[in-house]
Amino acid sequence: MTTLEDVDRLASALPDVTEGARYRGQRTWAVRDKAFAWDRQFSKADVRRFGDDPVPAGPILAVATGDLEEKEAALAAHPVACFTIPHFDGYPAVLVRLDAADEAELRELLLDAWFAKAPAALADAHRDLLA
Secondary structure: OOOHHHHHHHHHOOOOEEEEEEOOOEEEEEEOOEEEEEEOOOOHHHHHHOOOOOOOOOOEEEEEOOOHHHHHHHHHHOOOOEEOOHHHOOOOEEEEEHHHOOHHHHHHHHHHHHHHHOOHHHHHHOHHHHO
16 A cells, blocks of 8 residues: 555655646646656546446556556556546556555556656666666
């Protein structure tokens, strides 16, 4: 189980990360002004789209993926913690149930998201983070 404080600690430890508020005022972590992770509360429209299915509770984090193939890989690799909603169809990002993600999963997802959004020269200079 992880929290937004864990997200902040792990994301802020990555190079050139800033925290701000975007996406309806929610906490957002960015690398060189490109958001790679953000607190994602469900809108009324999102909740309606769940229909009779239960709406995931607890804090939800959205994290960028490099492309739609990486999105599918993240969903397959983390089936309990990661999911998507219709609003994210065709968009390279997954949603993470923080109460279902352990710290290792969260770190991996944040690191992948950071690399997806970091400029190439910055990412190349920090390949050692993948070790």
